[in-house]
Amino acid sequence: MFRKASRLRLDGSPRRVVLACCCALFVAASVVSAQQPPAQRITTNFKDADITQIAEAVSMATGRTFIIDPRVRAQVTMLSSTPMTPDAFYEAFLSILQVHGFIAVPSGDVIKIVPDANARTMPGTDLPDRPPSAADEIVTQVIAIKNVSAAQLVPVLRPLIPQYGHLAAHPASNVLIISDRAANVNRIARIIRRIDQAGDSDVEVVTLQNASAVEVVRIINSLYQQQQAAEGGGANPLRLAADERSNSVLVSGDPEQRLRIKTLIAHLDTPLESGGDTQVRYLRYADAEKVAALLKEQVTGIAQAAAPGGGQQAAPPQQQIDRNTTIIADPETNALVITAPPKVMKSLMSIVDKLDIRRMQVLIEAIIVEVQADKTAELGVNWAAWSEDDDTRFPAGGFISPVGGSSLVNLAQLAADPEAAAEAGIGIPNGTTLGIGRIAGTGVNFAAMLRALRGDANTNVLATPSAVTMDNQEAELKVAQEVPFITGQFTNTGAGGTLNPFQTIQREEVGTILKVTPQGGSWRT
Incomplete structure (x- = not known):
């Protein structure tokens, strides 16, 4: 059951020969004890014995098959005065390997003994349901993190993992992958259970005075998006939302995150001495060019109201409103491009909201009748x-x-x-x-x-025109045709005394044309 990867080399001195004979006697005694019924225990003592001899004794005592790497070389002293079971003998052997920098890696029905530097690259006991609590075998365990970020735990736990171990985080599923000796894996799992506690995730509302809530949320999200993606977000990731109605920012996350975000928002929510903000507003019902003309008049009125009466003093910032505000209409997309200070922008957006409404449609029907007045x-x-x-x-x-x-x-x-x-x-x-x-x-x-x-005289219905228009918008009902009229004539004398008459003709509409402007008022139909 034991495969020896290399020959045991003994020193040529007489003392070494005597020690080797003693070790052989101890090994023979251990082997005899291992062949006893399971109820019996084994007392093992080794002094300056080659590690391969101890592996041979463990193989005979436990029935396990070992494959030893040629680089596994060490002289081992193991003294025990208490009898032990074969399984305890195997655990003691694993501890001997750990002390000398070697490790036992299970691989099917055999156990590979290799230097611990190669342990992470070799398959071992992967994903056991319950790792042994005090074993020195190499195991690989996947631990799900529920309340904190797995990526944030890696630098905290890295010093507890030996050089031959492996620790990594998978941000997408927020799990930790650990490959180490079973005892150390159990210790790491206990530490994670203490750290992985539900945090205090609350929501705070931060009201802005100068900046736009939508823009502040966009800036902060663009700043922290990559960081959160790299860290996996954790159980309480930072979340931001903007409330346009109250111009407020809603912040959700851990207390430390909320404090850091509120500090950043306070720096962003400062008044601007010059310049402004630019927004593109798409209109649904109103005409962009007409609304732009109205907004320009409104901005001019605000600037005139802010101007001082004397006219000789230095102009305050409010008087620069008309200079810092530009309103451009894009007819193709029916949109407004507005650049203005935040306060003026808020006022203009409120006006646009009230102008961009669905107006009532009015159906106008008329009957044109010819009546002979004979009574x-x-x-x-x-x-x-x-x-x-x-x-x-x-x-x-x-x-x-x-x-x-x-x-x-x-x-x-x-x-x-x-x-x-x-x-x-x-x-x-x-x-x-x-x-x-x-x-x-x-x-x-x-x-x-x-x-x-x-x-009475007879009547004749000539036409029944109709038109659909908007409330308070002029509509034209037309029952007419173009008729040519001679507006001028003259005659030229050509060569040879030939007369060339000319006439100028102008076509005009002749008929009935009605122009109606409906004013619905409080109509709702």
Whole structure:
């Protein structure tokens, strides 16, 4: 079960030979003890024995197979007065290897004994569920960090790892990878459990007076983004958010991080003596050119209000508003490019918010009608009475003149003989005519006629134009066509006395054009 990588070299002196014989006796005694039942214990004593001889004794006692690197050379003294089990003998052997700078690396069914400088490059007991608490075997363990940054723990734990060990952090998953002897790995794990405690992650609100919260957050994020990516962020990474409404910065993280960020924000939130800030504002509903004109007038008004009355004193910074403020409209993107001091910028942005609103749409419909103005209204009365008695004769009457071309005579003739009246061209015109009377040879005769007439003319619908416009914006309804008009004429005399007449013609729109400006007021439809 034991493979010897090199021959044991002994010194030629008699003393060395005697010691070698003694060691052989001790080894033989150890081997005999190892072959006893498991309940028995082994008492081992070695003095200036070659380390390969001790490996041979451990192999025979425990049944393990060792492969020894040729560089493994050492003289070992091991004295024990207490019997030990084969497993304890193996642990003691691992401790001997550690003292002399060697290490045992399990590899399948065999154990490689190599210098500890090569331990990190050789596979050992990787990722055990529970590493032995006091073993000198090389193990590799992955420890997840929950509350702190794994990258920040590396410089803290590095001095506790020997030269042949390995310690590294994986920022993406915030874990530590440790390769070392099992006992030291357990010690490192206990230290990590003490350090990996939940921190005090709170949120603080920092209100800005001069700077823009959005710009401050952008600057700090760009400054700490690479650092956080390298450190992995940890369990309580630094987080910043901007509240445009109150111009405040929300800071979240550990107390130390928050204090450092608040100090940086205080340096950034200082008034500027000159210059300003530049922002690009995209409009959704309003026209950029029109809004830019209004904002320029507003800036001019602010500058005039800030100007002193005397005009001879030095101008304060407020009077430089118009010089430090520029407003440019970009028609292609319907955007405003504004450069202004923070206070003026805040005022201008508030104005833009109120102007860039969705306006109401108004549908205008019209009917163009041709009406013939011909209206008639008539009302008239004819009446008459007379007597045909021999003794009494009297005539009486009123409104004998015709009413609408009709008279009592016509009405009487039409009633007496309709055919003869029709042949004579006597008729009743349009309208309502009522008549009553008595005509006889004798006695009293009377007649009365009432006539009423009303008439209207026809209408003609020419067009029904419509248009959609915005509230308080002029719309034009047009029903017209271009008609040529001769505006001038003249004649030139050409060669040979030929006359060349010319005319100038101008086309103009002829028709009905309506211009309407709706004012919706509080309409909501």
